[in-house]
Amino acid sequence: MGIPINVKVNGKEYSQEVEPRQLLVDFLRETLRLTGTHVGCDTSGCGACTILVDGNAVKSCTLLAVQVDGAEVTTIEGLSKNGDHPLQEGFKEEHGLQCGYCTPGMIMAAADLLTNNPNPSEQEIRHALEGNICRCTGYHNIVKSIQYAADKMQGKEVSHG
């Protein structure tokens, strides 16, 4: 009953048969065992499962695995080789995470934001995170983490606060 798909995930090609009803997030977590992408809800409301598909942030619980046939997927595990993407660095430097559960989704949503708007204002950052819920941080340090990354990616000096 499987449907064959070809998909590139974090730079690696996969040719796989998937159940037509399988969600992309389940394909990533259970078939590929990329468990950095989390599931926090069942209504596409929390953003914990946010990944990049062809460079755009999407909620991987909203897509079926078959829909990424031919696409290029990036998950938190593939964002950088050594965990040193400016966003990853920013979240650590600015204490942008506590329990860590929403963090991969936050980082991927922010990656999309900074691609489209390299120098966002505080309000633009807050608006861009509307689809991602964090229960730990009050968002304060998440905003600062993304500002840190934006500065770093533009070659500005970053404050090690």
Place this chain on the structure above:
Amino acid sequence: MGSIIGSSVKRVEDKRFITGKGNYTDDIQLQGMTYAYIIRSPFAHAKILSINTEEAKNAEGVVAVFTGKDIADSGVGGVPCGWQVNFRNGDTMKEPLHPLLVVNKARHQGDGVVMVIAETKEIAKDAAELVEIEYEELPAVTDAKQAMEAGQPLVHDDCPNNLSFDWELGDKAATDAAFANAHHVTTLEFTNQRVIPNAMEPRSAIGHFEPATDKYTLYTTSQNPHLTRLLLSAFVLGLPEHKVRVVAPDVGGGFGSKIFHYAEEALVIWASKALGVPIKWTAERSESFVTDAHGRDHVSKSEMAFDADGKMIGLRSSTAANMGAYLSTFAPAVPTYLHGTLLQGLYTTPAIYIEVYGVFTNTTAVDAYRGAGRPEATYLLERLIDKAALEMNMDPAELRIKNLIPPFDGVNQPGYETKVALTYDSGNYEPTIRRAMEMVGYEDFRKEQKEARENGKYLGIGFSAYIEACGIAPSAVVGALGARAGLFESAQVRIQPTGKVSVYVGSHSHGQGHETTFAQIVADKLGVGVEDVEIVHGDSEAVAFGMGTYGSRSLAVGGSAIVKSVEKVLEKGAKIAAHKLEASEDDLEFANGQWTVKGTDKSIGFGDVALTAYVPHDYPQGLEPGLDFSSFYDPANFTYPYGCHICVVEIDPDTGKVEVKRFIACDDVGNVINPMIVDGQIHGGLAQGIGQALLEGAIYDESGQLLNASYMDYAMPRADDFPMFETDRTVTPCPHNPLGVKGAGEAGCIGSTPAVVNAVMDALSPFGIKDLEMPLTPERVWRAMHSNGSN
């Protein structure tokens, strides 16, 4: 102390989380794993007439289907409650059975009825569709006050008036006398609405029984794995505790909701024993909404009496506290010993009386949620004071300051004995309030507010000055108050032969940053690097014992246990050092990781002493080898952090939307180990407290359906609901623990809610509005603005 304590060391745990390498329960995959799906009652109150599982059992890929009768027939009872609060007349509280799966009657929407176990989670869910359950729906009751009235549906047949207990504290006669002589009395009738914790990681549990070794392993999303092991072993399943391992790996937030022992944890272990395969259950979010213990849900009438000078002379309050359908693990303690005992606040009120009714309803169980009782107490006090200030035409800040308890440090001055059974440890309250007023620029704000009003803009400012009780203790006292557990903490500090340090601590970390903060303490005291210290927590097989993380207790209690063990290490280390240096122990001093003979350049490093302890060739006679100590720490008292929060809002008169323009929090949490982490804890607490004030609230319909059981419907605070927070601290050390720390995990959530509501009421004062119920949604505010003051 060295310089590591008090510095914002970046978190050592972050790397795994920012690279997607965290290890949460649902990430764990065991060989031969099967998956459980629980069929839950769609009704809030219903008799179960019949269950037919035959077709589901025969479906391909289904391993087993169990009903409540299967569980009961195996001799298993229910999930126990960990705190006993008796009736005023001395009768034992009503504590009805809380079965793992119900047998005859479902008592809330989401009550577990049938468990289906299959080879995949999809098959389990499909097979659940094949189970036929015949229900007879019964009338339901969801409101605590209503549930106490005659003629209401009974959640449990043997609990008249749906009462679990009633409880009182304080001097009723003295309080009534104070009210009889009062110059002014302010009254507030209000609901502290039910909120849903919503940790971002849904609960999950994996049960794994291995017949070859007779060992049980439970992986679970828990804030306190050892307590879960104890309850499973001693009360629920009667397992041999030494054969039970409970692991709480990375846990995605708790906020109280993962303190409690839940039925699913027992179910996966019970079924794994029955089937001999590992079983994973993970909640879907809509399932979390109706099965994770909720928070708050008090209906209260509270009154504050003043003399002609504006001095508080009496406080009395009556609260109906909604327990939900069953007593969750710590539920009875929340509205009583964590709420009634906090009604002194920061003030000298000489007469206080409170009564609390613990009431069953056809709703999800209610238990501790960030702050647990103290936010409700703070809301009650701080709303009353602001309303009183308005009624007496006094400045709300000055009214608070006028009534403050004078400073005391708990060393040179004794602790402050309240009228409601507590002794505050240390406090210097006025500077904290003054600092918050300075941060907001209070005088200037009032001018700005006046001008804004003239221009049709509605600005408001709200104060909240709170005190809370953290690190619930000591065991003997809480035992006398009904706790069925001790409330100490344990920590083992193991120095490895190379001088590296492994610390095994009972306080679980699920966002609090213990792996960093605890390492800072050890590194500072032993003179080693933070990177030389590994903090191990969350695995009952590695950590000897623990009481877990809640009530802002980890640093004050767990941290103190670590300090005790470190001191034992240093004491023994000094003996070894003295031997090696051929000096007397009394002549040694320890600093910067080495023992030095005072007044000489003779010294030995910590690493050399560690190695000597494990290679004891040249060694003190009669001294045991090794450098590895455990300690249990049972505190002398609670700790009492406090602070002042000030909120500035602007209300859009066209839509009623409240914008939080500024939020100032000046907190005193005692000494601070890592300021960055403390600020982060405060920020998160503020968001939850502001969320309750403006956005959140469980909504039940008359039949007991939770109408907003998803993120489409329940208003979770999002990034654009907040400004950047403005935080500062005063420091009044705790006098009775070795670190002088008080706890910071819940402070933000305790102080913030009334500050927001007070700010909105201040903004709405031109409309003659004195009180509105939370959450202050645009609709509620807009309607009030157009009601000509009839609220």
